[in-house]
Amino acid sequence: MLERIIKAYNEAVFETDKEAAFEVINEAMAQGLTAEDVVFKVVIPAVEEMMADITRNPDANLAQHFMTAQIAAEVTERMLEKFKHPPEIIGRVVIGTAAGDLHSLGKRIVMGCLKALMVEVVDLGVNVPAEKFVDEAVAHDAQVIAVSAMMVHTATGENGCRKVREILCQRGLEEKIKIVVGGAPYRFDEALYKSVGADGWAADGITASRMIIGLIRVVKDGGGP
Amino acid sequence: MKRRPEASLTLRVRTATEECLLQVVPGTSVRDVLDTTKIRVRAACGGNGSCGACVVTWISGDVNAQTTAEYQRLQPAERAAGARLACQLRLQADSEIRIDDPAPPSAWTSIPANSLSAAPAGRPELQQHIYGLAVDLGTTHIRLSLWDRKQGRRIATRRGPNPQAIFGADILNRLASVIDRPERAEEVAHLARDAILHALRDILMRDVGEVRPMLAEIGEVFIVGNAAMLALLTSQGARELLDPENWAGRVNYQPKDPAAFQSKWLLPHATISLPDPVSGFIGSDLLADLVATRLIEGPPGSLLLDIGTNTEIALWDGTHLHITAVPGGPAFEGSGLRNGMAAEPGAIFRVRPNRDAWSLETIGGSPERGFCGSGLVDAVACLLASGQLKPSGRFASPTGDEGFCFDPGNPRTALHAQDIDTFQRAKAATAAAMAALLRQAGMGWNSVQRLCVCGAFGHTLDIAHAQAIGLLPPLPVEFIELAADASLAGCEMGLLHQDGLATFANMRNHIVAINLSQIWDYDDLYIDHLRLRPIQNQ
Ligand code: B12
Ligand code: FES
Numbered sequence: 001m002l003e004r005i006i007k008a009y010n011e012a013v014f015e016t017d018k019e020a021a022f023e024v025i026n027e028a029m030a031q032g033l034t035a036e037d038v039v040f041k042v043v044i045p046a047v048e049e050m051m052a053d054i055t056r057n058p059d060a061n062l063a064q065h066f067m068t069a070q071i072a073a074e075v076t077e078r079m080l081e082k083f084k085h086p087p088e089i090i091g092r093v094v095i096g097t098a099a100g101d102l103h104s105l106g107k108r109i110v111m112g113c114l115k116a117l118m119v120e121v122v123d124l125g126v127n128v129p130a131e132k133f134v135d136e137a138v139a140h141d142a143q144v145i146a147v148s149a150m151m152v153h154t155a156t157g158e159n160g161c162r163k164v165r166e167i168l169c170q171r172g173l174e175e176k177i178k179i180v181v182g183g184a185p186y187r188f189d190e191a192l193y194k195s196v197g198a199d200g201w202a203a204d205g206i207t208a209s210r211m212i213i214g215l216i217r218v219v220k221d222g223g224g225p
Numbered sequence: 226m227k228r229r230p231e232a233s234l235t236l237r238v239r240t241a242t243e244e245c246l247l248q249v250v251p252g253t254s255v256r257d258v259l260d261t262t263k264i265r266v267r268a269a270c271g272g273n274g275s276c277g278a279c280v281v282t283w284i285s286g287d288v289n290a291q292t293t294a295e296y297q298r299l300q301p302a303e304r305a306a307g308a309r310l311a312c313q314l315r316l317q318a319d320s321e322i323r324i325d326d327p328a329p330p331s332a333w334t335s336i337p338a339n340s341l342s343a344a345p346a347g348r349p350e351l352q353q354h355i356y357g358l359a360v361d362l363g364t365t366h367i368r369l370s371l372w373d374r375k376q377g378r379r380i381a382t383r384r385g386p387n388p389q390a391i392f393g394a395d396i397l398n399r400l401a402s403v404i405d406r407p408e409r410a411e412e413v414a415h416l417a418r419d420a421i422l423h424a425l426r427d428i429l430m431r432d433v434g435e436v437r438p439m440l441a442e443i444g445e446v447f448i449v450g451n452a453a454m455l456a457l458l459t460s461q462g463a464r465e466l467l468d469p470e471n472w473a474g475r476v477n478y479q480p481k482d483p484a485a486f487q488s489k490w491l492l493p494h495a496t497i498s499l500p501d502p503v504s505g506f507i508g509s510d511l512l513a514d515l516v517a518t519r520l521i522e523g524p525p526g527s528l529l530l531d532i533g534t535n536t537e538i539a540l541w542d543g544t545h546l547h548i549t550a551v552p553g554g555p556a557f558e559g560s561g562l563r564n565g566m567a568a569e570p571g572a573i574f575r576v577r578p579n580r581d582a583w584s585l586e587t588i589g590g591s592p593e594r595g596f597c598g599s600g601l602v603d604a605v606a607c608l609l610a611s612g613q614l615k616p617s618g619r620f621a622s623p624t625g626d627e628g629f630c631f632d633p634g635n636p637r638t639a640l641h642a643q644d645i646d647t648f649q650r651a652k653a654a655t656a657a658a659m660a661a662l663l664r665q666a667g668m669g670w671n672s673v674q675r676l677c678v679c680g681a682f683g684h685t686l687d688i689a690h691a692q693a694i695g696l697l698p699p700l701p702v703e704f705i706e707l708a709a710d711a712s713l714a715g716c717e718m719g720l721l722h723q724d725g726l727a728t729f730a731n732m733r734n735h736i737v738a739i740n741l742s743q744i745w746d747y748d749d750l751y752i753d754h755l756r757l758r759p760i761q762n763q
Contacts, residue, residue: 016617016756061618061646063755070752102469102742105751126742127469153401153467 001031002041010046016067025075035082039116043072043079047116051206060204066105069112069205076116089120091216094137095146096124097183098160103150106183109205110146117209119216130163137177143219144212146180147198155185156196165197175222178215182208235590237321238264239284245570246590249316250339255281256311260335262589263570265328268431271380272312274298276434279311286320289313332420333427336368336382340684342517342714345721347377354444354494356380359716360421361510362450362458363387364396364534365558365567367420368713371428374444374721381432382713383424388416389457394560395534396453400463410460417458418489421446443495447720449712451508451535452476455499459486471505473740478502500719500729504738506550511537512729513715518677518708521546521735526672528659531712532557532598532680538658542666546735549662553654557598557681562644563628564637566595573600573638574685576607576631583607583631585638593638599685604631604640605648606690609757616757618649649755652696656760657750658741659698665739670698670762679711698760 005028012020025038033042050068053060080087093114095107104126111121122140124132128147137145145164149155156162161181168174181198193201200215202208233248236258249258256272256279259265270276274294284307291304292313299308314322355375361368370382392413393399403410425443429436448458455478456462462478465471478499480486487497500509511531514520520527525543530536534555540547559565559572566572571594575586585600587593596604608614608629613621620629620642628639663669676697678686684707691697697705708714719725741747754760 014617015615061642061755062650063617063752064619066752066755100467100469102740104742105748108748151397153397 002033002037005033006042006045009042010049013046013050013068013071014064016063018067018071021067021071022075035079036084036087039076039079039083039087043075043116047072047113047206047209051210065204065206066109066112069109069116072116073112087118090118090213091144091220092120092122092140092142093144093146093212093216094122094124094133094140094142095148096128096133097126098147098149098154098157099127099129099163100157100159101149101151101154102126103148103183106150106205107146107148110148110182110208113205113209114212117213119209119213130159130167133164134167134171134173134177138173142177143216144178144180146182146208146212149181149183149185151183152185155181155183155192161196161198176219178219180208180212180215234316235319236286236316237319239321239323240264240327241325248590251317252315253338254312255309255314255316255322257335257338259311259324261337262334263330264324265331265334265431266311266324267326267328268312269434270312271432271434274310274313277310280308280326281311281314282323282325283307283309283314284321284323286316287318288320289315289317328431331427332385333383333424334385336370336384336710336713340710341370341379341382342710342717344377344379345718348374348721348723351375351444354442356439356443357445357447357720358421358425358443358495359713359720360446360448361513361710361713361716362417362421362448362454363510364399364451364454365390365394367417367424368710369421369424370713370717371425371432372717372720377721379717381428383428385420385424387454388420389413391416395555396451397467399457400453400466403457403460403463404467410457410463413457414460415489417454421448422491440491441493443492445496445498445720446490446492447498447500447716447725449500449509449513449716449719450502451510452478452502452505453508455502455509459499466505469742473504473506473738476502476505498719498726500726501733503548503733503736506535506740507537507548507736507738508535509729510712510716511539511548512732513712513719514677514679514708515539515546515715515732516718516728517711517715518679518706520675520677521732524674526668527675527677528662528673529677529679529711530655530659532655532678532682534558536655536658536680538655538662540659540662540666540668541735542668544735545666545737546732547662547666547737547739549658549739549741551654551658551741553651553658556647556651557601559595559597559601561647562596562601563641564595564639565601565644566597568597568599568681568683568685571595572597573604573631575687576600576603578607578611585631593632593635595637596640598682599687601640601648602682602691602694602696603687605645605757606687606693608640609694614645614757618645618755618757620645649757652694653751653754656695656698656754657747660750660754660760661741661744661747662739665744670700670760673698673700674704676700676705677708677711678705679708682707683709692759694757695754695760699762 266279277298392402570589628641631638
């Protein structure tokens with residue numbers, strides 16, 4: 001039965017058919033699958049499957065990325081309420097779009113993937129000043145600050161990631177908090193993330209979560225990369 | 226492979242270095258046709274046969290008899306050898322000509338007559354400096370026309386590239402180029418000003434026959450453009466435009482020192498009129514569209530879409546004009562696609578299934594070099610209809626590294642999965658913006674009675690195809706108008722009006738500007754509209 005559910009769910013996600021995906025999940029619950037099973041045996045493997053698919057074939061389109069993330073996040077959120085024991089959280093991330101930038105979608109996709117993979121995410125919204133990124137990261141004890149920027153000037157400008165790095169450096173937080181970036185400008189220039197002072201970048205939300213989980217582990221293990 | 230539109234004749238043109246096929250509407254002079262292309266004949270009059278410069282050699286095909294002007298300007302021996310004046314020559318059947326001594330290459334071509342609007346009434350009260358220039362200063366292209374304002378007569382038009390593009394193809398990069406280097410501001414402003422003056426001189430040389438005296442007779446230059454173009458032209462406010470606070474706020478680009486600004490134009494009697502834009506992200510070019518289409522004189526539920534690098538959308542609900550802007554356009558102008566290109570010779574502008582192959586039509590009938598906006602819409606719609614593309618935007622079977630080739634022999638006719646994704650993003654951004662605007666005005670698609678489509682697609686957009694993939698709403702076709710050059714038309718109306726600036730300023734009073742980043746679920750709408758399917762009624 002599980003195999004059939006997984007197949008039907010993956011197909012729905014692949015075809016970006018949200019209604020169909022939810023139908024599969026509802027049916028699975030009706031047939032007695034536990035919330036834990038839905039998340040760990042259906043949703044997370046689907047996200048991972050999508051990750052593998054993207055590595056094999058970089059042609060997955062925006063709707064597919066979005067649906068994978070969105071469906072996964074929504075299903076996970078709904079299922080978490082039904083969990084018998086709270087699941088173990090991998091780590092915590094604060095995320096927002098850079099100062100001057102109001103493009104929210106990239107950030108949303110990254111959030112969806114992270115949530116589905118059991119990373120806690122604090123959403124700081126759009127047009128976030130650098131100081132706020134750092135203050136909130138400290139307040140929430142986050143291991144990673146994620147800065148999304150869809151425009152060249154907000155990705156490379158002095159008020160975005162560069163400033164976050166400056167503040168982390170001034171406050172001596174560089175070992176405790178890592179910075180990751182993403183958004184269209186970084187996809188055009190794969191070395192850009194370094195020049196703005198980030199520790200990592202990713203081309204899409206699904207690979208982003210893998211990279212972010214890696215950095216969370218680095219911080220938790222108490223060392224630089 | 227190639228079809229041609231109904232009711233047009235084919236003209237084959239040879240020069241020493243090239244050859245092309247042109248579609249000619251019967252009745253149009255050969256000079257007028259050539260003026261819209263890169264191969265122009267020499268000319269020094271308005272095409273009335275008086276300068277005798279536009280000599281071509283007729284090779285074959287049925288054409289009109291020689292005119293009196295040709296008897297006067299050409300020697301009998303020349304005429305016997307096939308010499309004709311291009312401005313007098315009219316086709317009666319498919320024909321062929323040769324041009325031995327074409328005009329030197331130029332960035333400027335004429336705008337085809339069929340995309341120009343009817344001339345507004347003249348201003349008989351004008352006593353001096355009766356000429357005027359209307360300028361649509363676009364990010365990518367500049368379009369302009371020279372007028373005899375007294376008679377209300379359009380003397381000639383030109384279209385050419387905005388040379389500021391070397392400082393950034395899109396608005397943001399261009400703004401950034403002067404923010405980083407303030408000393409460059411004057412250079413960037415000069416580029417646009419100089420291009421406009423260059424086009425003006427080209428008109429005076431080729432269509433009037435005298436330059437210097439005419440420059441002194443120009444009484445007004447009326448310029449519309451997006452806020453960034455106006456900021457760059459007047460060398461101010463570039464940094465402010467990057468601040469989200471100013472996107473919906475009123476901005477002012479009237480030159481700080483008007484006298485100094487005017488003197489740079491070297492047109493001693495011309496007033497340079499710059500209607501104010503609506504806000505930081507809605508330019509005066511949109512106001513020109515609104516003036517030209519008379520949107521607010523139409524029924525409530527009139528919608529206007531100006532597709533360009535920045536796509537602007539206006540909705541008239543009977544009381545207010547709801548306006549927004551969305552950066553969805555570049556893909557429709559070919560940017561970001563592997564085989565995308567502007568609507569230039571060799572661009573595939575129409576795709577049709579043809580038994581088990583495809584028929585592709587290109588601009589100028591030249592070999593396929595890539596897809597322009599309308600060709601892209603056709604291509605995607607055809608692939609969707611044939612089941613080769615799924616509504617999700619995925620190809621039914623993998624296309625491999627070559628992509629999907631419409632002409633298997635020509636890699637320039639290929640579309641790749643990534644191109645489809647780029648296209649989906651552009652059409653989703655546009656369609657979702659229209660949906661958001663309608664909702665904001667408390668309306669649905671069924672209350673829309675009129676839709677004017679201006680800008681990038683020109684006149685070649687296949688409306689049924691655009692509807693099938695969800696770029697345009699499923700309205701009855703008679704509700705939809707293609708008004709490609711509306712912003713130039715509105716600019717011309719501003720120029721010819723007694724108080725054009727006031728007409729534009731009044732239009733602003735009806736406007737409610739909406740910043741889509743403040744619509745909380747715009748990104749959901751955007752995702753919903755990625756799917757290749759007709760727009761759903763909300
Ligand atoms: C939708 C859109 C808008 C919407 C945004 C709505 C919203 N709520 O987000 C609206 C209409 C508001 C808008 C406004 C503007 N926009 Co806009 N917009 C777009 C558009 C069409 C899509 C952007 C998008 O959402 N992409 C979807 C994301 C999810 O795709 P993605 O990049 O593949 O995302 C993945 C990765 O980047 C990665 N990722 C993203 N973030 C992060 C973060 C981290 C930490 C990591 C690891 C990974 C990661 O994961 C994502 C998911 O897989 C693009 C053009 C395009 N076709 O892409 C222009 C575009 C981004 N916009 C542009 C511009 C110019 C503007 C405006 C200035 C236009 C104007 N004159 O008003 C304003 C600016 C507003 C502002 N201050 O931010 C330009 C930027 C050009 C440049 N040189 O930088 C673009 C590129 C269009 C263009 N070609 O001109 N825009
Ligand atoms: S005679 Fe033909 S253009 Fe002057």
